[in-house]
Amino acid sequence: MAFAPSRRALAVGAVVLLALLPQLPLPDFWITQLDAIGLTALAVLGLVLLTGVGGLTSFGQAAFVGVGAYTSALLTTRYGVSPWLTLFASVAVAVAAALLLGWLTLRMSGHYLPLATIAWGLVAYYLMGNVEALGKYDGLLGIPPLSLFGVELRDNRSLYYPIWTLALLAAWGVVNLLDSRPGRAIRALKGATTMAEAMGVPTFRYKVAIFVLAAVFAALSGWLFAHFQRTVNPSPFGMHMGIEYLFMAVLGGVGEVGGAFVGAAAVRLLEDRLQVWLPSLLGTGGSAEIVVFGAVIIAMLRFAPQGLWPMLAARLPAATRPRDRDGAAPLARHAAPAAAGSGPLLDVKAIRKQFGGLVAVNDVSFSVGRGEIVGLIGPNGAGKSTTFNLLTGVLFASGGEVRLAGRRIDGLSSRAIAALGVSRSFQHVKMIPGMTVLENVALGGHLRSGGGIVRAMLRLDRAEERSLLAEAGRQLDRIGMAALAGEPAGNLALGQQRLMEIARALMTDPALLLLDEPAAGLRHQEKQALGRVLAQLRGEGMSLLLVEHDMDFVMGLTDRIVVMEFGTRLIEGTPAEVRASPAVRAAYLGTEH
Numbered sequence: 137m138a139f140a141p142s143r144r145a146l147a148v149g150a151v152v153l154l155a156l157l158p159q160l161p162l163p164d165f166w167i168t169q170l171d172a173i174g175l176t177a178l179a180v181l182g183l184v185l186l187t188g189v190g191g192l193t194s195f196g197q198a199a200f201v202g203v204g205a206y207t208s209a210l211l212t213t214r215y216g217v218s219p220w221l222t223l224f225a226s227v228a229v230a231v232a233a234a235l236l237l238g239w240l241t242l243r244m245s246g247h248y249l250p251l252a253t254i255a256w257g258l259v260a261y262y263l264m265g266n267v268e269a270l271g272k273y274d275g276l277l278g279i280p281p282l283s284l285f286g287v288e289l290r291d292n293r294s295l296y297y298p299i300w301t302l303a304l305l306a307a308w309g310v311v312n313l314l315d316s317r318p319g320r321a322i323r324a325l326k327g328a329t330t331m332a333e334a335m336g337v338p339t340f341r342y343k344v345a346i347f348v349l350a351a352v353f354a355a356l357s358g359w360l361f362a363h364f365q366r367t368v369n370p371s372p373f374g375m376h377m378g379i380e381y382l383f384m385a386v387l388g389g390v391g392e393v394g395g396a397f398v399g400a401a402a403v404r405l406l407e408d409r410l411q412v413w414l415p416s417l418l419g420t421g422g423s424a425e426i427v428v429f430g431a432v433i434i435a436m437l438r439f440a441p442q443g444l445w446p447m448l449a450a451r452l453p454a455a456t457r458p459r460d461r462d463g464a465a466p467l468a469r470h471a472a473p474a475a476a477g478s479g480p481l482l483d484v485k486a487i488r489k490q491f492g493g494l495v496a497v498n499d500v501s502f503s504v505g506r507g508e509i510v511g512l513i514g515p516n517g518a519g520k521s522t523t524f525n526l527l528t529g530v531l532f533a534s535g536g537e538v539r540l541a542g543r544r545i546d547g548l549s550s551r552a553i554a555a556l557g558v559s560r561s562f563q564h565v566k567m568i569p570g571m572t573v574l575e576n577v578a579l580g581g582h583l584r585s586g587g588g589i590v591r592a593m594l595r596l597d598r599a600e601e602r603s604l605l606a607e608a609g610r611q612l613d614r615i616g617m618a619a620l621a622g623e624p625a626g627n628l629a630l631g632q633q634r635l636m637e638i639a640r641a642l643m644t645d646p647a648l649l650l651l652d653e654p655a656a657g658l659r660h661q662e663k664q665a666l667g668r669v670l671a672q673l674r675g676e677g678m679s680l681l682l683v684e685h686d687m688d689f690v691m692g693l694t695d696r697i698v699v700m701e702f703g704t705r706l707i708e709g710t711p712a713e714v715r716a717s718p719a720v721r722a723a724y725l726g727t728e729h
C-alpha cells in the first residue's frame with residue numbers, strides 16, 4: 137500500500153518545512169519572496185473569508201493594509217511609540233474604520249458594497265498622498281525595525297518568522313472559525329440569509345464581523361509591511377492593489393484558506409518572472425505585465441473558475457475531521473416564550489398581503505391550538521406559501537394581525553419570531569449546498585448556543601460544538617437520515633433535502649412548526665415515516681401548521697384543515713368536513729389532486 141499521510145500530517149509537515157526554510161542555505165531572493173508571499177497571503181485571507189465565504193466583494197482591502205502600515209509608521213516615527221504597541225493601534229484604527237464603513241454599507245445589497253469599498257479605497261489613497269503629516273506621496277521614512285528579546289529584526293531572514301507566524305495563526309483561526317457555530321452562520325451569508333434569519337441568525341452582525349475581521353488581517357499585514365520595508369508611501373495601498381488582492385483570492389480559490397496562500401504565491405512569483413522575461417522579450421521597459429495579468433485573469437475565469445486550490449486539494453488526501461460526539465452534554469432546550477401560557481398558540485386575524493394589484497392573501501383568519509396539527513391546503517397559487525411568509529416575518533403583512541401566545545408578532549423580524557419559538561421549512565429548499573447535512577441541521581441550533589467568533593477561532597468552543605453536532609445527529613436520526621449526515625447537502629435528492637429542512641427546523645426546538653409541502657418528492661414509505669414523526673411531535677405538545685398537496689397525507693394526520701383558494705379562506709373544518717365539501721371539490725377539480 138502506498139504511503140498515505142493524512143491531510144493534518146501534511147499540514148504539520150508544511151509548517152515544519154516553513155520553519156526550517158530560513159535556516160537552509162537558500163538565496164536571499166527566495167526568503168524575500170517568501171516574506172512577501174506571507175504578508176500578501178495574510179491580507180488575501182481576509183478576502184477569502186469576506187468575499188469567498190461571505191459573498192461580500194471588497195476592493196478596499198489594500199486601503200486597510202495601508203491603514204495598518206501608516207498607523208504604525210506615524211506613531212513610531214513621530215511619537216516614538218514602540219512597534220509592539222502600535223500593533224494594537226494599527227488594528228484598532230482598522231477596526232474603527234471597518235465598523236463605520238461596514239455599518240454604513242453592509243445593509244445595502246447588490247453592487248453598492250463593491251462600489252462603497254472602491255470609494256473607500258480611493259479616499260484612503262487620496263488621504264495618504266495628500267495629508268502633510270503622512271508625508272504626502274513621499275511617505276514616511278525611518279520606521280524602526282521590530283525587535284524581539286532585544287534583537288532587532290532588520291533582515292529578511294529574521295522578519296520571516298513574525299510574518300509567517302501571524303499568517304499561519306490567522307489561517308488556523310479561519311479554518312477553526314469555518315468549522316463552528318459562527319462559521320456556519322457566516323457560510324449562510326452567501327445566498328441563504330433568509331433561511332439563516334429564520335433560524336435566528338443575525339446576518340447583518342455577522343456581515344459586519346467578517347468585514348472587521350478581514351480589515352484586522354489587512355492591518356496586521358500592513359503593520360508587518362511597515363516594519364519590513366521601514367518606509368511607507370501610498371503606492372502599495374492604491375486601488376490597483378485592492379484589485380490585485382481580489383484577483384489573488386479568486387486565482388487561489390475563493391472561499392478556501394489554502395487558496396489565499398496559493399493565490400498570493402502564484403501572483404507574486406508570476407509578477408517577478410514577468411518583470412524579468414517581458415522586457416527581454418518585448419524590448420520595452422513598460423509594464424506589459426498588466427496585459428499578461430489581464431489575460432491570465434480572463435483565462436482563469438473561463439477555464440478554472442474555482443481557482444488553483446481545489447485542483448491541488450483534489451490531489452491531497454481527503455480532509456477528515458474527527459466527529460467525536462460521544463459524551464456531548466445535551467444542548468439546552470430553547471426557552472421559547474411561546475411555549476408557556478394557555479389559549480391558542482397562533483391566532484391569525486384577517487391577514488392580508490398585496491403584491492401590487494394582486495391580493496395574494498385576502499383577509500384570512502384561522503388559529504392553531506397547542507398540540508394541534510392544522511393543515512393549510514388549496515390549489516397552486518392559493519396563497520399558502522405567502523401566508524407562511526407573513527407568519528414568519530419573511531414578508532410583512534399589508535393588514536391584519538398575527539398573535540403568538542397572545543403576543544402580536546406581525547411586524548417582527550423573522551429572527552425575532554424564531555426566537556419566540558416558531559420554526560419553518562421552505563417550499564423551495566434553502567440550504568448551504570457545500571456544507572454537510574449534519575452542519576446544515578446544526579445551523580438550526582443557533583439560538584440554543586452562544587459561542588462567538590473569537591472563541592471559535594481559538595478552538596475554545598469544542599464542548600458546545602460537540603453538543604450541537606450531537607443534537608443535530610439526533611434530529612437527523614429522528615427523521616431517518618442519520619446515514620446521510622456526512623454528505624454534502626447539495627448531493628441529496630430533493631425529497632431528502634426537504635427532510636433535512638425539517639430536521640433543521642426541529643433543531644431550533646420550536647413550539648410551533650410550519651412545514652411547506654414537507655412530503656413533496658417523498659416515496660410512499662417515506663411519507664408514512666414522516667407522518668409518524670409529525671404525529672409524535674404533536675404528542676410531545678408541539679403545534680404544527682402544514683401546507684401539503686397530498687390529500688391522503690393531510691387527511692390522515694391533521695386535526696383541522698383550512699382551505700384557501702385565490703388568496704381567500706374557502707372553508708375550515710375537520711378532515712371529514714373538508715372532504716365532504718362540494719366547494720373544496722370544485723376548487724380542486726381540474727387542478728392537481
Ligand code: ADP
Pocket residue numbers: 491494496514515516517518519520521522523
Ligand atoms: P401557494 O403557496 O398557495 O402555491 P403562493 O403563496 O406562493 O401560493 O402565491 C400566491 C400568489 O402570490 C401567486 O399568484 C404568486 O404568483 C403570487 N406571489 C407570491 N409571491 C410573490 C411575490 N414575491 N411577488 C409577487 N407575487 C407573488
Ligand code: MG
Pocket residue numbers: 520521522563
Ligand atoms: Mg407554495
